[in-house]
Amino acid sequence: MMKTPLPLATLLSALLVAPLFAQDAAPAKSxxxxxxxxxxxxxxxxxxxxxxxxxxxxxxxxxxxxxxDGTGDTADGSNDITITTMDTANPGDTVTVVGTLVVDMDFGSGYKYPLLIEKATITKAP
Structure with a gap:
């Protein structure tokens, strides 16, 4: 009986299991x-x-x-996105945001958002 060397078995295991964990994290977008x-x-x-x-x-x-993040167009406002969160941040902070993208949100009284990231978590960069 031939045994598979441990490093190969570990590599195969990582290749098969890693995609299961990777599905939980949304890829970063600009x-x-x-x-x-x-x-x-x-x-x-x-x-x-x-x-x-x-x-x-x-x-x-x-x-x-x-x-x-330096992308989008200032002329049409696509360079800025609004996030709603319970977390805090300060102007100038570099952050990572994870939340749900909502399109064409209208809160009434003239508060309309073409895009909004809701219920987000914010992590400050070190």
Whole structure:
């Protein structure tokens, strides 16, 4: 009986098991990507890296964070995305955001968002 060397068995195990864990994490997208792919990503969990541009805390029982990453177009506003979260951040922080992408959210009274990442978690970069 021939035994498979441990390193090969470990490698095969990692190749077969790793995809099961990788499915939980959404691949990181840019702000520009979210605007371009909004129809396909609507209602899905997304991950985004960027710099906090503006923060409004405790409005409608949540914190509102505007994030930019240098992509998108300033002329049409696709360079900025709004995130709702219970976490806190400060303007200038570099962060990673994970949340659900919502398309065409209308809160009424003129508060309309073409894209919004809701119920997000924010992790500050070291």
């Amino acid at each position: 702000v520009g990507d979210l605007y371009k792919e909004r129809a396909a990503l609507s209602g899905k969990q997304v991950t985004l890296h960027g710099k906090v541009a503006k923060v409004n805390n405790q409005i409608m029982d949540r914190n509102w964070v505007h994030l930019r």
